Amino acid sequence: MTQDPSADTPAFQDAYPDDLSHCYGCGRLNDHGLKLKSRWDGDETVAVFQPAPYHIAVPGFVYGGLIASLVDCHGTASAAAAACRREGRPLGSDPPARFVTASLHVDYRHPTPLGVPLEIRGRIEEITDRKVIVSETVTAAGTVCATGRVVAVRLPPSMTPPA
């Protein structure tokens, strides 16, 4: 079974301020959502997610939109963590580092079995002040079922909640 290597340490998403913690995919304050938790594992980032039985595509397999959602939220969280690491400051420090997705690409390489935990693993491909590119794998029962790429950019002022 896939193990999260640091499930007892705070996740990136736990460091977001409250007003940036409502995301359906990863917000700790969204009671309807997926509450994805991403953490460092050396120079890579990792999250483990157990799909619910209703996250189905056809019987026995996970629907692609869930996989895209996991890649998306793990990508923006990895971007925030990588930006803070580059700046030499903790993720929860001010100003909040929060990224949104400019583009998302997912290649579905094998049908993703439903019923086992998924490991989403990210690698920082490129990082500048403005954007972070994260490449990802989604692995189920030892098989890489999907690969993805997120181009994440800083949360624009138009989306930033008022102070």
Add this chain to the structure above:
Amino acid sequence: MTQDPSADTPAFQDAYPDDLSHCYGCGRLNDHGLKLKSRWDGDETVAVFQPAPYHIAVPGFVYGGLIASLVDCHGTASAAAAACRREGRPLGSDPPARFVTASLHVDYRHPTPLGVPLEIRGRIEEITDRKVIVSETVTAAGTVCATGRVVAVRLPPSMTPPA
């Protein structure tokens, strides 16, 4: 307000057989899911979806994973409909035409406001016996907030429910 031009006609997803109707994104038999409905509008395909308040990214905006899910399911449904149209047969006829996503790409062009219906519109870019490429737009309140591209392929035997 965005109007679905043919909301009184059966949707592509209504023609899927029961055992292919469980998808979280578009299955009519998934009580937890989004139940996306896609239809022809001339040579384009269209679906209208009203996000729930909890489909949030940051306050006021839709989370990207939902948009990716809508592009994904509208793309595979459009592929199935286009394949049947090309074969000169109704979508519900045997053998069932059902496609899965080989690759998904979404560009998030503007923040997507939460609280208004989203119109997902598809255009068939390429169609062969084996695959269909669908380009899509996601429009909110008159603004194209996202564009997407789905490469859809026939449901492989490994994912096909036993007869």
